[in-house]
Amino acid sequence: MRARSGYKCTLFDGTGSEYRAEVAEILPKRVRLWILDRQVVDRELPFRITIGAPLPKGDRERFLVEKLTELGVTVFVPLVTARGVVRPTAAAVRRLERAVIEASKQCGRNRLMQIAAPTALPSFLRDHATAEVRWLAHPGDSRRETTAAGHTPDASNSPPGRGGSDVAPGESLLVPRPDAARAAAVGPEGGFTPEELQAAASLGWRCVDLGPRVLRVETAAIALAVKLTSH
Numbered sequence: 001m002r003a004r005s006g007y008k009c010t011l012f013d014g015t016g017s018e019y020r021a022e023v024a025e026i027l028p029k030r031v032r033l034w035i036l037d038r039q040v041v042d043r044e045l046p047f048r049i050t051i052g053a054p055l056p057k058g059d060r061e062r063f064l065v066e067k068l069t070e071l072g073v074t075v076f077v078p079l080v081t082a083r084g085v086v087r088p089t090a091a092a093v094r095r096l097e098r099a100v101i102e103a104s105k106q107c108g109r110n111r112l113m114q115i116a117a118p119t120a121l122p123s124f125l126r127d128h129a130t131a132e133v134r135w136l137a138h139p140g141d142s143r144r145e146t147t148a149a150g151h152t153p154d155a156s157n158s159p160p161g162r163g164g165s166d167v168a169p170g171e172s173l174l175v176p177r178p179d180a181a182r183a184a185a186v187g188p189e190g191g192f193t194p195e196e197l198q199a200a201a202s203l204g205w206r207c208v209d210l211g212p213r214v215l216r217v218e219t220a221a222i223a224l225a226v227k228l229t230s231h
């Protein structure tokens with residue numbers, strides 16, 4: 001809106017290239033620019049992070065995608081889960097893709113976070129079964145302790161194998177390789193079902209407790225992304 005001829009700006013194409021450019025001509029609905037030079041600038045994490053989560057309602061889906069873009073997540077997968085309420089539409093995916101571009105402009109990310117097609121949880125768990133780090137956000141023991149004075153949580157919600165070793169079968173006890181792919185899933189507002197937890201555990205996904213408070217889907221997804229970034 002403020003640009004005039006001669007104004008310098010940076011363009012990006014979403015694949016890692018940036019272009020220094022100068023405004024040549026401003027037309028009613030278009031701007032013509034001269035590209036001065038091209039640079040490849042890497043602002044990506046050294047590993048891939050895939051986050052799957054059911055789409056939260058209203059503006060919260062945009063917030064989620066914006067923050068995951070800023071944090072450097074590679075792929076966001078809208079998840080379809082047993083207790084999920086809405087199945088994301090193609091229009092929702094396009095809306096999220098636009099939000100990725102806006103967030104990228106703001107934070108200077110020049111490689112776009114990919115928005116995958118809506119995927120059913122069992123496929124997501126299988127598709128990423130080879131990721132070296134596989135996490136499922138699920139409230140665990142810390143929450144159970146604090147609910148003692150309130151309601152009794154559903155014990156059948158505990159994933160199999162919890163309580164003893166924190167490491168799922170197939171997951172290395174060692175710190176992951178620096179470039180190891182990382183994947184994580186968040187459940188819907190109603191949480192994962194015992195069957196979903198069982199399916200995840202049998203593919204070596206590990207439950208991660210994010211503290212004794214119930215987080216919204218978008219908060220859990222952002223917290224997971226941060227944890228995976230520093231893992």
Ligand code: SAH
Pocket residue numbers: 136137138139140143185186187188189190191192208209210211212213214215216217220
């Ligand atoms: N009603 C559900 C909570 C749903 S919150 C229950 O009582 O279990 C939506 C999703 O966010 C959860 O499925 C989980 O993936 C994630 N989440 C929320 N709070 C969390 C916490 N404290 N630790 C781990 N995951 C959490």
